[in-house]
Amino acid sequence: xxxxxxRTASPSPHAASPDHPAPPAVLARDLTRTYGRGASIVHALDxxxxxxxxxxxxxxxxxxxxxxxxxLHCLAGLDNPTSGSVRIAGAEIGTLDDDALTxxxxxxxxxxxxxxxxxxxxxxxxxVLLPFELxxxxxxxxxxxxxxxxxxxxxxxxxxxxxxxxxxxxRVAIARALVTDPSVIFADEPTGNLDSTSSAEILGYLRRSxxxxxxxxxxxxxxxxxxxxxxxxxxxxxxxxxxxxxxPGRDALxxxxxxxx
Numbered sequence: 001x002x003x004x005x006x007r008t009a010s011p012s013p014h015a016a017s018p019d020h021p022a023p024p025a026v027l028a029r030d031l032t033r034t035y036g037r038g039a040s041i042v043h044a045l046d047x048x049x050x051x052x053x054x055x056x057x058x059x060x061x062x063x064x065x066x067x068x069x070x071x072l073h074c075l076a077g078l079d080n081p082t083s084g085s086v087r088i089a090g091a092e093i094g095t096l097d098d099d100a101l102t103x104x105x106x107x108x109x110x111x112x113x114x115x116x117x118x119x120x121x122x123x124x125x126x127x128v129l130l131p132f133e134l135x136x137x138x139x140x141x142x143x144x145x146x147x148x149x150x151x152x153x154x155x156x157x158x159x160x161x162x163x164x165x166x167x168x169x170x171r172v173a174i175a176r177a178l179v180t181d182p183s184v185i186f187a188d189e190p191t192g193n194l195d196s197t198s199s200a201e202i203l204g205y206l207r208r209s210x211x212x213x214x215x216x217x218x219x220x221x222x223x224x225x226x227x228x229x230x231x232x233x234x235x236x237x238x239x240x241x242x243x244x245x246x247x248p249g250r251d252a253l254x255x256x257x258x259x260x261x
Contacts, residue, residue, distance in 0.1 A: 024087075025184050025216040026052040026075055031084035033070050033239075044070040045081065046239035052184075052232075057210045057217045059227035061257070062236035069188065071236065072220045076109060076186045077101050089183040106135055110177030110185040112206075114192040116169045118161040118176075124168075125157040128175045139179065147178045150212060151205050167198030171205060178209055185209070187219040191226055203229040224253050235260055 033045040044067045052058050062068045073079035075086055077093045086093050089108045096104055105111075118127045128148075132139040148154050151171045161169050170190060177185050187206065191199035207229050209215045219230065227233050228250045235243040235256060242260050245252060 059230035
């Protein structure tokens with residue numbers, strides 16, 4: 001996979017001015033998640049504090065069992081932390097009941113998973129617009145057109161998932177995550193089922209969604225080449241944030257990972 005060189009991040013279209021800084025896109029305080037009891041207790045997250053800035057691409061890395069997937073699930077409201085708080089778009093998501101949390105995820109969060117999660121009976125366009133169908137809302141066609149063009153899937157909109165390559169299916173999944181203009185997009189190993197060429201394309205599209213569309217992306221990955229596309233990389237170890245690297249590039253990432261090994 002071709003990786004980008006270290007670069008200076010361009011300002012997000014959604015960024016606040018220096019005199020009026022925007023609140024974090026994701027704010028977590030003393031986040032813990034434990035499993036089991038007594039001698040068998042496991043601390044998947046152990047007092048994590050995070051301030052993830054608006055309009056940044058953040059990758060979360062760590063060895064197996066470090067807590068990276070648990071962190072993403074707790075931040076996205078897919079799992080309940082044992083203690084601590086998560087605030088997104090002005091809401092403390094831990095205080096929401098099930099119905100309110102479902103609506104919040106639908107209205108404010110986008111998700112991209114390793115397995116694409118497209119409905120096989122729907123066309124690519126219908127899959128992209130599914131969040132609006134479920135919410136009973138009219139889509140913003142101008143935004144739809146912009147995203148379709150950024151992701152390069154206009155000529156595939158009438159195709160069903162079985163007629164698309166893995167990379168094309170993941171681009172459709174990303175378009176579905178972007179089209180509602182979410183506050184945060186959470187991506188869980190989005191290139192795990194793709195070859196190196198398709199992976200590079202998908203990561204490039206995620207980065208473009210930050211640079212050109214002003215989105216905030218939080219991605220869990222175990223791949224150094226994937227994390228090198230991010231603006232910020234969080235290294236987790238034993239349920240804690242062990243390091244935070246800014247614009248690290250591949251070589252700096254490898255050195256940091258060796259230090260934490």
